[in-house]
Amino acid sequence: METQSIVSLSDVTKTYRQGRVQITALDGVSLEVPQGDFLALAGPSGSGKTTLLNLIGGLDRADSGSIRLNGNDLGAMSESELAGMRLEQVGFVFQSYNLIPVLSAEENVEYVMLLQGVAARERREKARAILDDVGLEGMYDRRPAELSGGQQQRVAVARAVVSGPSIVLADEPTANLDSATGRALMDMMRSMNEAKGVTFVFSTHDRMVMDYAGRLIRIRDGRVAGDERREGEAES
Amino acid sequence: MKSFTTQMAWRNVWRNPRRSVLTMASVAFAGLILIFMLSWQFGSYDTMINSAVSIHTGHLQVQAEGYHDKRRIGQVVERPDAVAKVVERTKGVDTYTTRASAFSLVSSEDRTYAALVVGIDPEREPAVSTLESLVRKGSFLAPDDGYQALIGRLLARNLKVDVGDEIVLLGQGRDGSIAASAVRVKGVFESGQDEFDRSTVQIPMAAFQEVYAMRGGVHELVVVCESLDSVPAVKQRLASTLPGVEKGLVVLDWKELMPGLVQSIQMDLISGFIFYVILILVVAFSILNTFLMAIFERKKEFGVLLALGSTPGRISRMILAECGVMTGLGIAAGVVLGAAVTLYFEAHGIAFSGAEEILRQFGLPERMYPELSLLSATVGAGVVLLITSFAVIYPALRVLRLRPVDAISTIQ
Numbered sequence: 164m165e166t167q168s169i170v171s172l173s174d175v176t177k178t179y180r181q182g183r184v185q186i187t188a189l190d191g192v193s194l195e196v197p198q199g200d201f202l203a204l205a206g207p208s209g210s211g212k213t214t215l216l217n218l219i220g221g222l223d224r225a226d227s228g229s230i231r232l233n234g235n236d237l238g239a240m241s242e243s244e245l246a247g248m249r250l251e252q253v254g255f256v257f258q259s260y261n262l263i264p265v266l267s268a269e270e271n272v273e274y275v276m277l278l279q280g281v282a283a284r285e286r287r288e289k290a291r292a293i294l295d296d297v298g299l300e301g302m303y304d305r306r307p308a309e310l311s312g313g314q315q316q317r318v319a320v321a322r323a324v325v326s327g328p329s330i331v332l333a334d335e336p337t338a339n340l341d342s343a344t345g346r347a348l349m350d351m352m353r354s355m356n357e358a359k360g361v362t363f364v365f366s367t368h369d370r371m372v373m374d375y376a377g378r379l380i381r382i383r384d385g386r387v388a389g390d391e392r393r394e395g396e397a398e399s
Numbered sequence: 400m401k402s403f404t405t406q407m408a409w410r411n412v413w414r415n416p417r418r419s420v421l422t423m424a425s426v427a428f429a430g431l432i433l434i435f436m437l438s439w440q441f442g443s444y445d446t447m448i449n450s451a452v453s454i455h456t457g458h459l460q461v462q463a464e465g466y467h468d469k470r471r472i473g474q475v476v477e478r479p480d481a482v483a484k485v486v487e488r489t490k491g492v493d494t495y496t497t498r499a500s501a502f503s504l505v506s507s508e509d510r511t512y513a514a515l516v517v518g519i520d521p522e523r524e525p526a527v528s529t530l531e532s533l534v535r536k537g538s539f540l541a542p543d544d545g546y547q548a549l550i551g552r553l554l555a556r557n558l559k560v561d562v563g564d565e566i567v568l569l570g571q572g573r574d575g576s577i578a579a580s581a582v583r584v585k586g587v588f589e590s591g592q593d594e595f596d597r598s599t600v601q602i603p604m605a606a607f608q609e610v611y612a613m614r615g616g617v618h619e620l621v622v623v624c625e626s627l628d629s630v631p632a633v634k635q636r637l638a639s640t641l642p643g644v645e646k647g648l649v650v651l652d653w654k655e656l657m658p659g660l661v662q663s664i665q666m667d668l669i670s671g672f673i674f675y676v677i678l679i680l681v682v683a684f685s686i687l688n689t690f691l692m693a694i695f696e697r698k699k700e701f702g703v704l705l706a707l708g709s710t711p712g713r714i715s716r717m718i719l720a721e722c723g724v725m726t727g728l729g730i731a732a733g734v735v736l737g738a739a740v741t742l743y744f745e746a747h748g749i750a751f752s753g754a755e756e757i758l759r760q761f762g763l764p765e766r767m768y769p770e771l772s773l774l775s776a777t778v779g780a781g782v783v784l785l786i787t788s789f790a791v792i793y794p795a796l797r798v799l800r801l802r803p804v805d806a807i808s809t810i811q
Contacts, residue, residue, distance in 0.1 A: 250708020
């Protein structure tokens with residue numbers, strides 16, 4: 164049975180102007196991401212990984228080509244429609260955690276559900292359940308400053324998946340973590356992928372993280388340089 | 400949802416407590432200054448008006464039409480008793496007296512000066528003016544005093560006369576005849592206002608009537624109202640009832656009688672207004688700076704909120720809520736402190752040691768008092784709130800223009 168694509172990119176280009184210099188971040192990228200993928204975008208710094216994630220997540224717009232998320236053409240959406248799409252269908256995990264510093268772990272996780280209009284009691288129950296799942300029992304009331312980097316990134320993953328998005332985009336999620344913590348985080352993300360079918364697309368240039376990927380797409384100079392399905396991923 | 404945004408705003412305010420406290424302190428300081436200064440201005444205006452009213456004009460005067468401008472002796476209230484009865488019955492009137500006046504030459508044995516000779520009702524005058532309390536030598540006039548006079552200190556000095564001495568009044572009577580009489584100085588008054596003390600002689604109304612052939616007429620029926628606020632209503636009532644008693648009368652209020660006082664109050668208000676505008680602008684820039692800094696520092700955070708699906712409008716509302724918390728707390732503190740400081744000085748006053756002479760020239764006491772009112776306590780605070788709300792609009796609009804990818808990549 165053919166798996167439906169959540170993300171579909173066709174001949175996408177994106178250029179930036181940096182002073183007088185025009186930089187081509189993506190150059191004719193075409194890509195299909197089926198539901199349930201655990202996909203790593205690998206490549207050196209400046210290869211276009213983050214730009215690709217930003218375009219898939221509707222944070223930025225392509226210069227040409229088309230990007231579809233669950234069949235919706237992102238290029239045809241207004242800014243507020245993109246915001247609504249991000250809220251309902253995309254979860255983000257950032258390299259430097261990016262939790263809201265004035266909110267507790269539980270409130271950070273609740274925030275997206277709050278925007279979705281979920282009732283307070285349900286928000287709280289779901290937030291606590293997902294924090295328990297990522298191993299942060301009893302740390303609900305801690306502010307980000309009271310959590311370690313690994314714990315903060317767990318909260319970030321919990322925030323990204325709590326409302327059941329179609330896809331979670333993670334930009335170098337382990338880059339600021341030591342290898343053991345990074346491995347633990349990847350174990351957690353992969354188990355979510357396997358147990359709940361959450362689709363993950365993450366960028367990395369870390370060999371260990373690549374080993375976790377079920378599919379590895381290599382990006383070089385804004386182009387897809389390789390796309391391989393992998394089996395027998397890293398052991399935790 | 401609202402409580403969550405408010406909660407976030409509250410916590411954000413305290414992320415940088417020192418900066419927030421400084422901003423709130425500047426708002427509170429502006430509130431304090433505005434409340435105190437406005438109370439001070441309003442209080443001093445009341446003092447100035449009441450001083451001027453009690454020495455000179457009363458709150459209202461009933462005069463013959465045109466008398467105020469031309470001061471002709473023949474422009475009189477013909478039936479002062481009938482007019483007085485109407486005045487007495489009018490709601491809001493506290494008391495009244497009658498006066499008549501004539502420019503005359505006043506001579507002593509050695510010297511002659513021009514002066515305003517005023518006929519007063521010795522029984523009623525003390526209730527209307529402070530003249531009785533200004534007598535420094537001798538005593539105030541009594542109804543049966545006949546040809547006796549009160550004389551200003553400087554005029555007495557110029558004429559080289561003292562209590563018990565005789566002076567001669569020479570002027571023109573209402574009928575055009577020469578008005579001349581000798582009067583004996585019964586008392587010397589000192590108001591502190593040189594012009595008044597240099598050029599005024601007061602004699603009993605009965606004597607004035609005879610000397611100046613007034614035939615029962617007076618020039619002014621001076622009215623004191625129950626309060627300054629009731630003056631317009633009393634004026635209106637009198638203006639509508641007096642034509643039934645005597646034609647050709649007008650009712651003038653203290654503003655019409657003392658246009659110079661009104662102008663000096665207006666001048667003071669304008670200079671105060673300029674000061675307040677500068678003060679409020681400084682506070683507005685302080686608020687603007689705080690929020691521009693906050694947006695600069697939290698740009699990445701706003702980018703994350705946008706990435707999570709928050710709308711720019713929601714973030715702007717959070718910024719406005721933060722501003723509301725800061726200005727609200729600042730203004731509350733300003734109102735409390737401003738009211739406390741004002742109430743303290745309202746009870747104790749502020750003495751202007753060394754400036755007594757100047758203040759006396761304006762009929763003002765050397766110790767003055769602010770007057771806290773609902774207006775003075777709220778108008779300044781309201782304006783600060785309004786201007787700071789405007790000041791935060793620009794930062795809030797900048798948030799509306801944020802693109803998530805730019806905001807996030809600012810630091811990443």
